[in-house]
Amino acid sequence: MIKPRSSHDDGRLAALRDWLQGIDGLAAADPQPASGDASFRRYFRLHSASRSYIAMDAPPPQEDCRPFIRVAGYLEAMQLNAPRVLS
Numbered sequence: 001m002i003k004p005r006s007s008h009d010d011g012r013l014a015a016l017r018d019w020l021q022g023i024d025g026l027a028a029a030d031p032q033p034a035s036g037d038a039s040f041r042r043y044f045r046l047h048s049a050s051r052s053y054i055a056m057d058a059p060p061p062q063e064d065c066r067p068f069i070r071v072a073g074y075l076e077a078m079q080l081n082a083p084r085v086l087s
Helices: 011-020 066-077
Strands: 042-047 052-057
Touching: 011 042, 011 052
Parallel strands: none
Antiparallel strands: 042 052
């Protein structure tokens, strides 16, 4: 069950919640703020029945995620411990 919206909610968080509805095992996940950094990116922790995930919100006009996704793919191909991009 998704909790009522707090003062931290905005359109992008609502879009994240909507996006989660289409992902098996995460439709009921309640995004909780995780660590942040000094950029436009925000991170949310998600829990399913058996796993924990991190969702990164990066507004396209301010953040280009393609380099991050590319490097994550390189690290995974080299069998190094790195974030795995699921979607």
